[in-house]
Amino acid sequence: MKILVCMKQVPQKDAPLKLNESATWVREDVGYEINEPDAYALEAALQLKEKNGGEVVAISAGPARAQTVLREALAKGADRAIHLEDDKFVTLDAFNIARAMAAAIKDEAFDLVLTGLQSDDYGYAQTGVLLAELLGWAHATIIMQVEAKDGGIRVKRELESGYFQHVEMPLPAVLTIQSGIGKLRYATLIGIKQAKNKPLRKVSYDEVAASLRPNQLTIEKLYVPKKTKQTEVIQGTPSEVAKKLVAKLRDELRVI
């Protein structure tokens, strides 16, 4: 099985975020890490390869620093990597990122594309689904388990309220993987050493520019929500207070 894993570099979860001057995104001087759901997508891909053989290829779009994500994927066991390298990729919306990735892999025949369910920074949960549409493949979202079955795959989807759905799908397909579905492996020292010699193909912005369209989504302004506190004292006799309180909880706050 030839598997592509889409990975994104995002600001570290515990990094204190500061807005940039135009208040359209966070400042560049933060620490970065692999988007967590993508790390689980990589883990799922590596496990599939261990069971069924094949190849795992990691792909990422972003500036030079994003290569760290790919090196980590290679150190953990991916066979090769594709880096769409340009600062401009950061400005693209999910649709265009999907277009860029589809263009970058047009000469490859993958059986399966895995992405994280969503990114920890923008949280659109769009790239994987849009990529499936562009490729004309089947897709499924919020996947917790994948196994090869009869030339296709069988997946477990997470639904709401603790329900799950088991789906059998044909290949090729795109799956978006849920975070926290197992234990992530560590990069071993041997893996880290080997990663240095694994192939990493760079794709420039120009190579995929023809496939891109104007962004349909742009961020106008970001702001940190203001914390406000309001205290209201309900007055009256105990029974009046109770009545008013119930009314507020039911009609205003809708918690009962």
Place this chain on the structure above:
Amino acid sequence: MATTATAPQKKIVGGNFLIEETNPRDVFTPEDFNEQHQLIEQTAEEFSQQEILPNADRIEHKDFAFSRELLKKAADLGLTSVDIPEEYGGAEMDKVSSAIIADHIAKQGSFAVTFSAHVGIGTLPIVWFGTDAQKKKYLPLLASGEWVGAYALSESSSGSDAMNARAKAVLSPDGKHYVLNGEKMWITNAGFADLFVIFAKVDGEKFTAFLVERTFPGFSVGAEEHKLGIRGSSTCPLILNDCQVPVENVLGEIGKGATIAFNILNVGRFKLGAAAVGGARTCLANSIKWAKERKAFGKPIADFGMVREMLADIAIGIYAGESLVYRTVGMMDAATADIEKGSPDESKLIRKAIEEYAVECSIIKVWASEMFDKVVDNQVQIYGGYGFVEEYPAERAYRDSRVNRIFEGTNEINRLIITGWLLKRAMSGQLPLLPAIKKLMDEVMAGPSFAEEDERKLATQRKALENAKKIGLMVSGAASQKYMQQIADHQEVMGAIADIVIEVYAMDSVLARTLKLIESQGEAASATAVAITDVYFSEATSRVEAAAKKILADVAEGDMLRTQMTILRRLTKAEPVNVIAAREKVAARVLDAGKYAF
């Protein structure tokens, strides 16, 4: 925030920092970590956070089966075999990687000690001195964590003076075995280790190392010691009662045990420094968290100036410690870069190259263990009453830190090594210390000069460092003149000279790193590093001055003393730095990040 700058290539002479002005570009810093180093750091850090820290209580309760399991897990990732050649099952990487692992594994004192005893003193003697057959037999077992290693040098009546060991080895009549008798004390990992490097005197004279398996007849392990700290590590005596060791298990040459013992300690010392830095980083993260949570007078104690001062001091200790440790291992890597991998004398050449930096290793050991003790002390203070009870992490860290000033050579022994080594190198001409002293004396006798003003970055700090080096040379010269060959008998003077040398190396490393940062990231982005440098220099120059006074008062009197004090005053004259504002800048930065973040 690491850059992809290429690591410095220049081969540096050990002890050179004392004589020459350092070019920051020749100095390796954490900002020079390459992609591999960063990935190793991440693996070690994640392993510690996910596998070690959540199990700290199990480790502390001496669940040795668990500690072994943890060691095995670390070995599966290659974390235990970074210093072992690939052909013997190791991951074989550079010393920067080795220090990164020691640094980031050190999140929990007991396990850090278990781990470092295994990979360092338990394994390295075989890597460096073992025969091919010994390496083939033991290294794969140690690299994979199937076996645990230990090292037995000290005895109840010999510690720092290890050569006075009483353990004895006698060749059996059939010439097949050495028969060992005696005892060893304070042996880390003894409770569960499988292989011991044991030192004993052949025929009561020739100090020699032996590889002793736990199952050899006549070998036994005594009861666990009840210790002040690192209680989750195993420390026991060994009993050798007609212990039979095959002749092929002699490590190195008969009578050359001292070479093994001293060489291994060099690595043990820089790794101890790295581990102290790692421990301090954990203390800072805990202290910040606590200072933000704990409220007094209606606000978090993180808002109070004196608490912020303590947080800043911890961060400054980490920055300086990183600068010292990574600079030194960077020098080792530059010095070993040309050694051909897999060549028959590879291990020997690496060992020799590391030996060149013996004095730097001793400096790191002393400096970092004393830094860490101040850090854990500050942490207890920040936690207040909660710092004094077992339920919070400050209390254990306080106890665990203390042993660092004792093992791997006490700090007193290391101070003697530092001064003794430099004076020895000076006498033999390997390090041009004497010409440097002469030049300085001519210069000061000529009176003050009116050299052009230094317009480079951090010119004041450069001057202070240059003067500290001069003070070091001046007092070394004065003390040598007074005591000549007998100087070694004046331990207090030797110790005070070491104090100056230690500070010079620390200042030199801190300044080089900060200058490099300014060059790569600009002044605005390096503001915190400059603040750290300001505070460190201010404190260090006071310590240098105090040590110099102590020495001069002992070695000179009358007019001579007055002249030397005049020179000293000239060399220490400086405007006071606003350390309150500088510390505040550092504290604000780490509180904002919630951890050590540079």
